[in-house]
Amino acid sequence: MKGDERVVKKLDELLCDELTAIMQYVVHAEMCANWGYQRLHQAVEMRARQEMHHAEKLISRILFLEGTPTVSKLNQVHIGADVPQQLQADLESEQQAVRMYNEAIHLADEASDAATRDLLESIVKDEDGHVDWLEEQFDQMAQLGVPLYLSTQTRA
Numbered sequence: 001m002k003g004d005e006r007v008v009k010k011l012d013e014l015l016c017d018e019l020t021a022i023m024q025y026v027v028h029a030e031m032c033a034n035w036g037y038q039r040l041h042q043a044v045e046m047r048a049r050q051e052m053h054h055a056e057k058l059i060s061r062i063l064f065l066e067g068t069p070t071v072s073k074l075n076q077v078h079i080g081a082d083v084p085q086q087l088q089a090d091l092e093s094e095q096q097a098v099r100m101y102n103e104a105i106h107l108a109d110e111a112s113d114a115a116t117r118d119l120l121e122s123i124v125k126d127e128d129g130h131v132d133w134l135e136e137q138f139d140q141m142a143q144l145g146v147p148l149y150l151s152t153q154t155r156a
């Protein structure tokens with residue numbers, strides 16, 4: 001089915017953001033594993049896998065709307081040098097994702113594309129959950145202090 005061009009373009013932009021997030025999170029997850037923070041490693045790796053599912057859903061929808069998914073471009077990847085910097089960079093990525101998905105939902109509404117809207121709504125709920133998890137980590141770091149917080153992250 002031929003989709004609204006603006007919607008297809010927006011889905012392609014979202015795809016680029018998802019692919020960028022996957023790369024950022026995979027690097028962060030592996031850095032955490034390298035430092036022995038197994039619990040963080042698992043949590044961040046799981047988030048990267050969820051972004052992969054989002055990318056798959058976006059690709060599927062773009063193809064259905066007769067667009068061509070762009071998978072050869074990434075936005076700027078922000079790698080943190082330590083855990084707090086990683087979590088800060090990831091929080092910014094997730095906050096941007098929530099903004100972008102909400103904009104896209106608005107556009108899908110304008111184009112009367114309810115099925116795309118449904119898909120975007122299901123994804124933005126996951127992104128909300130990612131923001132929530134990251135904010136919890138900052139709460140814990142503030143309450144425990146960074147060294148004690150990190151000491152809770154060594155076991156999966």
Ligand SMILES: [Fe+2]
Pocket residue numbers: 018050051054097123127
């Ligand atoms: Fe995502």
Ligand SMILES: [Fe+2]
Pocket residue numbers: 051094097126127130
């Ligand atoms: Fe996310």
